[in-house]
Amino acid sequence: MLGSASLLTLVTLAGLVAGFAREWLLVANWGAGARTDAFVIAMFLPEAIRSMLAAGLLTSSALALWQGRTPVQRSHWFSQLSMVLGLGSVALAALISLASPGLVHLMGPGLTAAQQADTVGALRILAWSLPGLVLQAWWAVPRQAAGHFLLAGMGSLLYNLPAMLYLAWQRQQSQEAMLSWAFVGGSLAMGLIMLPSAVQSGLRPVSLRGSRATMVELGHKLAPLLGSALAGQGLTLLERIVASYLGEGVVTAVNLARKLINLPLIALQSLNQVLLSLMSRSENERLVLLKRGLAAVTVVSLPAAVGLMLGAPALVGMLFPKVQGTAVVVPLLAGYAAVLVLASWNTLLARYHYAEGDTRGPVVAELRGSLLQALALAPLAWVSGSLGIVWALLAGTLLTGHRLLRAPGLQQGLGLWPQALASAAWLVLAWWGLRPWLSSDAWWQLAEAAAAGVACLLSMAIWLRPWRLR
Template sequence: MIRSILSVGGWTLVSRVTGFLRDVVMAAVMGAGPVADAFVVAFRLPNHFRAIFGEGAFNVAFVPTYAGLDGAGETRAARLFADRIFTLMLLVQVALLALALPLMPWIVRALAPGFSDDPGKFALAVALTRITFPYLLFITLVTLLSGVLNARKRFAAAAAAPVLLNLSLLVALAAAFLFPNAAFAAAWGVAVSGVLQFLLVWADAVRAGVAPRLARPTLADTGMVRFFRMLGPAVIGSAGVQIAMFADTIIASFLPTGAVSALYYADRLYQLPFGVIGIAAGTVLLPEMSRQLAAGDAAAAHAAQNRATGFSLALSAPFAVAFLLVPDLIMTALFQRGAFDAEAAARSGAVLAAYGLALPAAVLIRSIVASFYARQDSRTPVVASLTAVALNVVLKVVLTGPLGVTGLALATAAGVWVNVLMLFVIARRRGWTAPSRALAVTACGVLAGCAVLAAGTLGGLPLLERLMPALPRFRELAILAALGAIGLVAYAATLLVALRLFGVRLRRV
């Protein structure tokens, strides 16, 4: 399982690195002004719907059902179930696209009401969103095909697909001189990437012999019944998380220009460890636990969960420390160039520090929620999610006044921690999770490594600033690279020594 996590994580890392390059180019070309704000809204809108109906709810309902049928030897039933769901998703997405395009001004006004005070920015956001929205149709089908491939332990193509989004955007931005402005170029890059990602995973599904075909959806199929029983609560749960993200965009649209962009750039760095580690672990863990539980081996399912949890925690903790201690250095070194000035870097750095508080919980939630989804319980995560979202939204309203855009990120951190703690307590009471001694030792080792990392960062930063020569435009990047290398060695050595002292191997947590 760890090898599969590394495979998914490796491709996700490539995706995040190319995504970072994409964001560096976007920041330099568009900055953090009205054009960037309009594109961020246009980019987020189809992704909000994708997260609700695609990756979020769909995976929760589809993967356990498909994996359960396939793991029980009902290969033909699993294939027919996938065919029917593929047809249904295609029809729904075409209908949604036909409705959304003419209604786009009202949709954008609902998502970013503050833009209405600036007619130029509002009109640009509407035009860009009409270009990006078809991306939703293709990426939803990509999600379905990825679920089929993941259930068959084929993870590479699905994990590699997002790389095409970043490459497409980079090519589009390089050709921005052919468009009215860089935002139009980026919007077309998003739309084209949806087609490219679909073709990639479809080709892999064809090679594996599991490419879905058109088939009439029917509730006479027991798999379809099971799917819809899980889908309803899963949609509500996924919508709850997206409501909080909608609230971010809505409230930020009323803040001074640049707030929406600050959230976006900080979130992109936050999503790097979350995507590489948390999502990779969850992608592999859910079908693994579903198969083990379908075979009646709860102990093996819990062991897999402990391995994924320990691995996720060990890899994500250093990022949280870095985000909390040197956010301004990170944003300055990585983004401050071209149209992205020092003020934009400082604003984004404050948001990044707040996201650092959320990172450990955000990574771990993908492992703990598998306890419920693998048992086809999608209702309990909904209750936990909506409770956390309610707190999140209330805190956004309360904190934005005194703290501005940083308050939105702090509210997100509080909501994520409430969500993961609620799920853990419930799963523990039901006996659906069983943390091992090795996992506890790993957690203690991670804490020790973080303490050493924090001490090295706080002590090493002033020293490096004195010793590092004046390098035009690259001094901060050189300091960040040196600090990261030293910190990585110190953290890894501390963690490995702690694990060795107690006879624990990370692969066998």
């Protein structure tokens, strides 16, 4: 398990680094202001769909359907749904492109008229990245069913690389339209690299006759997961809407903080994909695998959270030394880091439900947590400014985790309370005990934060030893 997750992590990490490099270049070239805010909002819909697909929206719903078919049945089923999803994604791209003025007004009501016009132009182009994103995710189903993750894991790198290279080449002369087409090119590359593998898995030209039944079957599995994913992305959209009213550059700051926090999350995403595959095939060992996964997640996420909390000022200062408006990223990054451990547990607990065939339970849990977060977001942002976004996220994450732990198979407990208390102790020690004593020099501060993270990693690894759990 850990070996497969490590290989997938290495491949996907390159894509995540390219994605963060593209964000860094965008802010470094355009500044953390109105222009960047507008493009970040234009990117919301394509990024939301890509995030849902990368989190396993299609694979989680389709793995059981693939495993339940014979090789001959798989080929026809896979080919037919490839055509349906491909045509559907083209239609969705056209719809988003045509409806972009209304969508931009919804996503960024706090933007000026000039910003909204720029956002509409970018979104009309970015919408055409959807076919490549959808087909890449669908064509990954047979490979993940066979336990092969690396080729699909290259998708993020291929998507971000053209945009990163364009921004590095053109710098301040880069334009929204060309940058948008770079993302479309990246999405096409994602699909093309999976095409040979899809052909080997049985992809053939087939008739669409009878496709309604297969789409309905997939839809029944997909609907609960889609509801949960849409709730999460809806909250991200609500964050952007609230941030658009908090001042120029706050949308960019929230986006940057989320991108930075995604760096340690990539290992967790890889582990979750591997565990879902293992738990789907190992019914008798699901609980053992879940305990090992939770221990591994804690060992990865807690040190990352401690390091990010302590190193946020130095990290932001070093990444954007001459960019105005990035100071607000520091408290946001520290706050998101504190939620990192809880969010990683929730994701893994949801995968356990999926492996049990329960797609409704995680959706109900997610919706309740999302509702609490949505209700708390505006009032807390009004009271605490941008930090209110973090407090609302923490409240929703706690409620979601509480609901996920109420599954019948988990009533005997997972031993999470000791891990939760240890995590809380480390985070309290980092924020109130260590942070005031850190050096004011950026390099020393970053080194001290890294040292604290390493100390946390070693102590938790020695204690939990996830590689030895049985």
